Amino acid sequence: MITCVVHYTIDPAQIEAFERFARAWMRLVAAHGGVHHGYFLPAEGASDKAEALFSFESLAAYERYRARFGNDPEFVAADIIRDDSGCVVRYERTFMRPLLPTD
Template identity: 55%
Template sequence: MITCTITYEIDPDQVSAFEVYAKAWIHLVNTMGGTHHGYFLPHEGANDRAWAMFSFPSLAAYEDYRSQMTNDPACQRAYAHARETGCIRRYDRTFTRPVLSGASPEALGL
């Protein structure tokens, strides 16, 4: 499994518009074979940062999704919304692999 974490710099005056964008992408990622873990919007602290996390079974599955989204009308509408509202100033993607199960320190030889 591969997980993509996106760190956004958003316009603090456009948080509502960003939330619309976020809800669209949660739906789109889930319908295109991924598992969306949610968007995390500003509440306390910095008012211009937001995060999203979603996973795909493999990097190849993520690349298939990226290929599909370039021609998908719903994806293009979501991108257009972000451009038109200016809710996203910039973003960075990071790919990680999750560790989802734990073990006792004894079982780990600690």
């Protein structure tokens, strides 16, 4: 399993647009074989940071999902939310492998 952690700098004035963007991507990850662990939005402290975590069974599975970017109309529509609103200032992806508790 591989987990993608996305660190966002967002425009706090566009939080509603960011939530629309996030809901679209949660649905797309699930529809294309991944498990979305959610978006984590500002509550206290810095109001311009958000995080997302989602997993795929392998890097190859993630790459199959990623190949749809820019081509699939649903993926393009999700990005239009981001682009038109300016809700995302920048983002950075990190790939991690989970170490989970064992019984």
